[in-house]
Amino acid sequence: MTSGTTTRFTQSIPSSFLNARLKLARLGVDDPTRLDRVLEHVTRLASEQLTVERVGLWLFDEAHETLSLYLCYTRSTQSFSRELQSIRVEKFPDYFAALEERRALVADDVATHAATKALADLYLTERGVTSMLDVPIFRHGTTAGVLCHEHIGEPRAWGAREVDFAASVADMIAIYSEEADAARTQLELRKQEEELQQAERLATIGVVARHVAHDINNAVAPIMICAAQLKPLVASDPNAKERLAIIINAAEHGAALARRLLDAAAGHAPVRHPVTVDPLVEDAAPLLSAILGETRSLTLALDAAEARVSSDSVEMVRILVNLVTNARDAMTDGGSVTISTVVVLDEVRISVADTGTGMSEDLKKRLFTPFFTTKPGKGTGLGLAGVRSAIEAMKGKIQIESSPGNGTTVTLRLPRVQ
DSSP: OOOSOOEEOOOSSTTHHHHHHHHHHHOOOSSGGGHHHHHHHHHHHHHHHHTOSEEEEEEEOTTSOEEEEEEEEETTTTEEEOOOOEEEGGGOHHHHHHHHHOSOEEESOTTTOTTTHHHIIIIIGGGTEEEEEEEEEEETTEEEEEEEEEEESSOEEOOHHHHHHHHHHHHHHHHHHHHHHHHHHHHHHHHHHHHHHHHHHHHHHHHHHHHHHHHHHHHHHHHHHHHHHHGGGGTTOHHHHHHHHHHHHHHHHHHHHHHHHHHHHTTOOOOOEEEEHHHHHHHHHHHHHHHHOTTEEEEEEEEOTTOEEEEOHHHHHHHHHHHHHHHHHTOTTOEEEEEEEEEETTEEEEEEEEOSOOOOHHHHHHTTSTTOOSSTTTOOSOHHHHHHHHHHHTTOEEEEEEOTTSOEEEEEEEEEEO
16 A cells, blocks of 8 residues: 555546536436446446546445445456445445545545545455545435445545546436436336236127127027038938038037137136047047148147046137147148147147248247237237137146247147046
8 A cells, every 4th residue: 555645637638527428418218228338338438537447336225234336347458347246334334424424435545534444454455446536326315326436556636626527427327227217117107008908908808709609609500400400411421421520510619619708708717627638639630620621631649548637628629729720821832730649747748730831939929929910810819829828727838849941839738637
């Protein structure tokens, strides 16, 4: 530690502080993610203007018991660090009392200054700090942090203009923090507003669903009646008999979905029971094959044996219909869909894989967002969102593997039940 006279640093250009303040005034934080970049710019500018080796931004915890380093700029290496350092308030009462009492803590010689001597003995001297200019950062009437300027070399005498400039920088940091908080609040409000709008849309759909379910029942009824009357007429034609069975199956599934819509609109949760997966998929295969059409093929690779999941046939068929429909729409020029089942430990996995166009990572992130659709004018954006909701209600998970040009595989992972 060097003792004796101190060196006075002066600005070679009288207007340099003014120019620096103008630069700070032009900065803004309209996005909370920009705050760190702005603070880096500020600490670098302060170091250059005051010709100090280090400028650190320290912040108090909520209890105001600990001061921790948030960001430090080192002038000689032109680098930033966020090294974990903290100071307990109770260990340095003189230092923290001075911060509360003064606009700035000006220590021309940290080894002899009453407020910094304890810090010098424990921390500053070993780091080569001889002079220090610390300015409190005030927010909401309390000290939120400290902007610390550490000088290395011969002790220096801080000038009034330097102290004033450091104080103005600390004030600007407080303003930037307030702007970041305001921007963060605006983002949160917009998010809540979007969620509220979505909830309102879903509530409206619930009301409409009741009317739709009633109309579906009315539409399906004559289909089932006429199909039943046609059974004797096609008994001798295997192809027509098979097609009629698909029609009846689809009509029955539509009627079951209508009942489910009415239950859901009335707030009744679906009643689940153990369902054997492989037979259910086999029974649904003709309907799923018809959905794919003649230019696309359906293959079953069922290996779950007698494994069961807690669901019901209507719910599971609805899920498969949604997944196969999406697969069909992704294969405009033909292709194939493979539905496979397997048991892994205590989990039954049902996979629907297609040979379609695949999806990008950005698209996969939005797939389960209600009302988001990749088929404008055709899709509602509710299919996959409903599938995920149903799978999660069964305590299961849904995974999607896809990449552009390599098709898509949707895997349902459901707990196995006895």
